[in-house]
Amino acid sequence: MCAALVLVSVGPPRTGVYRVARRSAEVFFPPPWEHARPDGTFGSRFDDPSAAEDGGGGNHDRYRVVYCATDRRAAIAETLAPLRHPLRVLVPAVDVETVSSAIAQSGVSESEVRAVIPVEWRQSRHIGHTFLDPSMQFVDLTAPDSIQHLRQTLAPIAHRLEFTDVDLGAMAGPERELTRACARYIYDLTDAQQRPLYGGLRYLSRLGSSWECWAIFHDRMRHRPGEPQPIDADDPDLVAVAALFGMTIEPRLGPS
Numbered sequence: 001m002c003a004a005l006v007l008v009s010v011g012p013p014r015t016g017v018y019r020v021a022r023r024s025a026e027v028f029f030p031p032p033w034e035h036a037r038p039d040g041t042f043g044s045r046f047d048d049p050s051a052a053e054d055g056g057g058g059n060h061d062r063y064r065v066v067y068c069a070t071d072r073r074a075a076i077a078e079t080l081a082p083l084r085h086p087l088r089v090l091v092p093a094v095d096v097e098t099v100s101s102a103i104a105q106s107g108v109s110e111s112e113v114r115a116v117i118p119v120e121w122r123q124s125r126h127i128g129h130t131f132l133d134p135s136m137q138f139v140d141l142t143a144p145d146s147i148q149h150l151r152q153t154l155a156p157i158a159h160r161l162e163f164t165d166v167d168l169g170a171m172a173g174p175e176r177e178l179t180r181a182c183a184r185y186i187y188d189l190t191d192a193q194q195r196p197l198y199g200g201l202r203y204l205s206r207l208g209s210s211w212e213c214w215a216i217f218h219d220r221m222r223h224r225p226g227e228p229q230p231i232d233a234d235d236p237d238l239v240a241v242a243a244l245f246g247m248t249i250e251p252r253l254g255p256s
Contacts (some may be wrong), residue, residue: 006035006154008143012069012132017068017214018075022128022233024032027128027228030064030218044175046183046201046215061185061227064218065200073237074211075127077244083205084245085115107125115247117238132224136199138214139186141171150182157181174208187217 019186021027031042040051048062069075140146151166157178158166171177182201189197199220212225229233231238233249243248 005145005149006191007149007198008140008146009137009198010140011077011134012136012138012214013212014134015070016129016131017070018129019068019074020067020075020079020125021128027085027126027224028065028066028068028130028221028225033064041176041180043176045107045179047176048178048187049177049180049184064156064184065183066216066218066221068216070212072127073240074205074207074213076235076237077207077211077229077241078205078213079125080117080121080241080245080247083115083117083121106235115245115251117247117249119250122231122233122238125231126159127231128228130223130225132199132214132216136220136222137197138200138202138216139198139248141170141201141203142182143180144168150185153185154178154182169174171203184216 019027021029023029033080036042036051039049041047041049042064044065044067046065046067048064050062053076067078068076092195141150147167150171154166156171161175161178163170163175166178171182173179186198186201187196198217199222200214200216203213203215205213233251238249
């Protein structure tokens with residue numbers, strides 16, 4: 001066994017972070033417990049897995065995660081990604097005739113084919129910006145030392161899940177049991193005085209390595225939020241993300 005490796009930590013970005021959420025007045029609030037799935041998570045990468053481990057015995061010792069991005073465009077893209085064209089539509093996309101024929105045989109809905117950003121999506125969401133307390137520390141999941149430390153720590157879980165390795169790909173991959181175990185391990189770390197060490201995790205978006213994301217433990221979030229803003233159809237970042245994803249922005253119909 002090689003020598004123990006440290007977790008590399010970083011402070012929050014000086015420019016602040018962005019988040020897209022449904023509740024305009026509470027953009028940076030964590031999701032309510034009543035929206036949790038039967039396993040106690042909200043279906044996201046770094047959610048607390050302990051409800052499944054302890055039989056679901058209460059929420060008082062559990063955390064929720066507030067997911068943010070340094071780049072405003074990234075915050076919008078992360079939220080819109082599930083509305084992109086399904087792969088079964090894209091696979092035969094060679095020319096217009098081929099696409100039309102494939103769509104007719106695929107059984108996908110018209111909204112899936114069009115990859116529309118509905119008016120309701122925009123009207124039910126706001127985007128917020130906040131400055132995180134500079135004293136907060138986040139484990140940097142892109143740092144080689146952090147990856148090697150977690151490789152040792154998560155080896156039993158990764159082996160059981162039949163991973164061949166724990167690396168950046170594993171941290172960005174679809175296996176939530178591993179990434180949630182990683183987050184819970186980091187959440188539980190304390191100093192000699194039993195004070196929590198970390199406010200969350202820094203990682204890179206699965207949509208592109210130039211987009212920096214932050215998974216923030218809700219009970220350790222200290223910040224100065226600004227006024228949440230609506231997302232208009234002509235929002236430059238929404239327009240850019242729609243173009244990137246090949247999506248159509250549905251305009252507002254009728255009087256505002």
